[in-house]
Amino acid sequence: MSKGELTRQMILAKAAPIFNQRGYAGCSLQEILDATGLEKGGLYRHFANKEELAVESFRYALTNTVKIRTENLDHIRGAVARLRYIVQRFVDVRSAIPGGCPLMNTAIDADDGNPVLREMARKGMSDWRAGLCGIVEEGMRSGEIRATTEPRRIANTIIATLEGALMISRLEGNKCALEDAQATLEGVLKEIESD
Amino acid sequence: MSKGELTRQMILAKAAPIFNQRGYAGCSLQEILDATGLEKGGLYRHFANKEELAVESFRYALTNTVKIRTENLDHIRGAVARLRYIVQRFVDVRSAIPGGCPLMNTAIDADDGNPVLREMARKGMSDWRAGLCGIVEEGMRSGEIRATTEPRRIANTIIATLEGALMISRLEGNKCALEDAQATLEGVLKEIESD
Numbered sequence: 001m002s003k004g005e006l007t008r009q010m011i012l013a014k015a016a017p018i019f020n021q022r023g024y025a026g027c028s029l030q031e032i033l034d035a036t037g038l039e040k041g042g043l044y045r046h047f048a049n050k051e052e053l054a055v056e057s058f059r060y061a062l063t064n065t066v067k068i069r070t071e072n073l074d075h076i077r078g079a080v081a082r083l084r085y086i087v088q089r090f091v092d093v094r095s096a097i098p099g100g101c102p103l104m105n106t107a108i109d110a111d112d113g114n115p116v117l118r119e120m121a122r123k124g125m126s127d128w129r130a131g132l133c134g135i136v137e138e139g140m141r142s143g144e145i146r147a148t149t150e151p152r153r154i155a156n157t158i159i160a161t162l163e164g165a166l167m168i169s170r171l172e173g174n175k176c177a178l179e180d181a182q183a184t185l186e187g188v189l190k191e192i193e194s195d
Numbered sequence: 196m197s198k199g200e201l202t203r204q205m206i207l208a209k210a211a212p213i214f215n216q217r218g219y220a221g222c223s224l225q226e227i228l229d230a231t232g233l234e235k236g237g238l239y240r241h242f243a244n245k246e247e248l249a250v251e252s253f254r255y256a257l258t259n260t261v262k263i264r265t266e267n268l269d270h271i272r273g274a275v276a277r278l279r280y281i282v283q284r285f286v287d288v289r290s291a292i293p294g295g296c297p298l299m300n301t302a303i304d305a306d307d308g309n310p311v312l313r314e315m316a317r318k319g320m321s322d323w324r325a326g327l328c329g330i331v332e333e334g335m336r337s338g339e340i341r342a343t344t345e346p347r348r349i350a351n352t353i354i355a356t357l358e359g360a361l362m363i364s365r366l367e368g369n370k371c372a373l374e375d376a377q378a379t380l381e382g383v384l385k386e387i388e389s390d
Contacts, residue, residue: 020251
């Protein structure tokens, strides 16, 4: 990595938690400068403006979040076991970036705001759902999952229940809601599993 | 209502959607002044500062949201029918205040920010769950709901799934995720219903 690229990565590593915790509009440039120890000119050598920095910080946060949530997923055999593992990782593993799930935060933050961030969040959501649908369909093909299962419904249910539970758990400062969500999703998975 | 109280209510009706859409930190005083047509002095005759206005706006938004979501609930007989009705209302009825669910928005917005708003969101969440738990327990007493049901798990599941689905639906601009959540929750309710 060139020195320029290293500085850029350092900026993203410092800026991503700030944007994730405070939101795009709620976060001031000064906070980023304080966190990175850079002057305005130094920051703008790497990013054209606050919007570009916000977009790249979100990309950084999302990439790291997906990575940590799907770690070792390739080693798990069986569609239901893979879905169960994804739920388990979401419940067990702390957010890769302080401030909770960047996808949910940006979805909420940008729903009435920044259109570029909103589009990236849409893409992130769509990719996540497509990944889950793919696993369900794989299980349907192999006969492990009932042929009558609706992949999109299962995928949306897993995402909605986990994200909603994370919101409650973070608000309340305990894991009850996440554990309750996991128990319910286990029931959903049992129900789509072939006898 | 006195003229002062009318003005106060007008301010809350105008400010609540702005805070709900833009968040506490993301919303500037100027936006509130523009929306209400008041001067700074006029606004501060009714609210001590931006924080008090944000707190009262959230209270206003939450009260109206709960009211619209539970309208006519008292007329529904049977615990499962009442839970089903609550899910249905959440899916069918647009938010009372533009910008989506004020409880989720404030939970996400305030999780790393304003402690007063955070406490109010906690209370709102706790009340909502207590209400749902009460209905489940009522059904368990009457024998309509299986005695082995865990009320808290059912309540957390309903809240998490609906709120998460609303987040996805608002991000994607369609009701798919909410309808999928409703279908899954219908399965959850069927499962706790006594034979």
